Amino acid sequence: MRREFSRRGFLGSAGMAAAGVSVGSLGAAAVPAAAAAAGSDADAAAVAEGQSVLPTDPRYQTLGQGFNQRWSSKPEYIRLVGNEADAVAELKTALARRLRPTVRAGGHCYEGFVDNNGGVILDLSTLRGVYAATDKFGKPTYCVEGGATNWDIYTTLFRKYDVTLPAGSCYSVGAGGHICGGGYGLLSRRHGLTVDHLVQVDVVTVRDGKVELTRANRLDTKGSPEEDLFWAHTGGGGGNFGVVLRYHFAHDIPKPPPRVWLSSVAWPWEGLLQNPEDFRTLLKNFGAFFAKHSGKDETVYRGLFSILKLTHKSNGNVVLLSQWDEDDPAPLDAFVSFVESGMTTKATVQTHTAGGLFLPYPDKRRQMPWFQATMTLNPSGDNQRGKYKSAYHREPFTSAQTDAFWAWLTRDAGGIDLKQTLVQIDSYGCRINARGSTETAVPQRDSIMKLQYQTYWTDPAGDDAHLAYLRGIYQAVYKSTGGIPEIGPTSTTDGAYVNYPDIDLGQAGQTKPAYQRLYYKENYARLQRTKKTWDDKNVFHHAQSVTLPS
Structure with missing residues (x-):
């Protein structure tokens, strides 16, 4: 990740x-x-x-x-x-x-x-x-x-x-x-999200041809251009409105927990291939748990963050990594037990790196100071070539989505190295979902899971094959909605994440490219109005930037 x-x-x-x-x-x-x-x-x-x-x-x-x-x-x-x-x-x-x-x-x-x-x-x-x-x-x-x-x-x-x-x-x-x-x-x-604690941005803008510094604050006059500029930086993405010099955060930002538990369990692909139903059970259980425990008023499991790393079979193991921020590990143990309930394939220690992280804990969980845990969980990895896609999910996976994951993660690699290819499923919700969809520029405020599709390689000759693979699995998972995680009041998905940009979702200048609605949903019109006010010459632009209103 x-x-x-x-x-x-x-x-x-x-x-x-x-x-x-x-x-x-x-x-x-x-x-x-x-x-x-x-x-x-x-x-x-x-x-x-x-x-x-x-x-x-x-x-x-x-x-x-x-x-x-x-x-x-x-x-x-x-x-x-x-x-x-x-x-x-x-x-x-x-x-x-x-x-x-x-x-x-x-x-x-x-x-x-x-x-x-x-x-x-x-x-x-x-x-x-x-x-x-x-x-x-x-x-x-x-x-x-x-x-x-x-x-x-x-x-x-x-x-x-x-x-x-x-x-x-x-x-x-x-x-x-x-x-x-x-x-x-x-x-x-x-x-909550990082921007839920933001109170001011200091931005160099090019307004009416004039380069100037603007300090936009959340307490600026309601409906003012400055209020719009602040709001646009609470999820509107980079490269759209100006050059941000500073971010100011409220003085009551959180204190970190003194200690956290880190949990790492894995299931060997060898066992999953022998018992395909275990894979389906794993995804069903993971989705069901977070459907139950991701509401804005959740109290018991608000301190749990978990990541299910669905690797390609060539990796060797599927991994569940979790952080629990309270001293009593019983709720964490109950969560892990729930996720693996009904599976024949038994959980083991992690045996292979998955998505940049390798925590081979013999006891499957370990308590440590929060600061040391934060160092441990850095998954930057090596500088490589990479491709990414994303999706928000509001409900557990459908049977068709689970079947698509299985079909693509167990298919032969076709001559390319897919050991570093995975679908990472992050838990989401709780206090993230306490904000309204238009309160910040981040509109996805009722999801329970956030997915990132990833593949890494080093040889430029592998570009086409890796890009084709990631496009293939993504389109297969969202086949019922045109190959992308569409939005809508009854959709099980809720678009994509602007910080995981994907050029396959369209480009600025095209007619109604998908990225505008999948990243921003109903907030896009206000972002365009803000763009018109603060960057009417479109000085700040890129392939998926906010466009000027027509």
């Missing part, structure tokens, strides 16, 4: 996050209290500091490529942004020279949205400050700069303030893209 709960993080990922478009402001050093309280106006007036990496620079090739090795680009130059003044100046320069700007935080975008041949990449990787501050109304906040990684966030917030954010487990994912796509992680069933 990446940048959230993908192989790249319960995340992040990772990360991703999606387009990774944001700009940091101050840097990793501690920020003086006076500057923080002033919202860094002093920095805005400072001399621009940064570096331009030209094609002749030995760093150029490395900085022109992100985490996913499928994507690399040849911009006119790469700017290592040094401070807020530098971000503003470089954006003005790019516009004056008619160079398309793209911005990279952690570089974990699943698609090539930061790719930029002939333009300028604004690289935020040196701008990773995390500190106590105040918002524009003088209210205390925790500020995260756009270039910070999840690990910067966790280490600083925990060590200095004993608080955390319910963000992704892939800690190399950049906050810049991860947060504005919504962000979720192992603590989200108890504490």
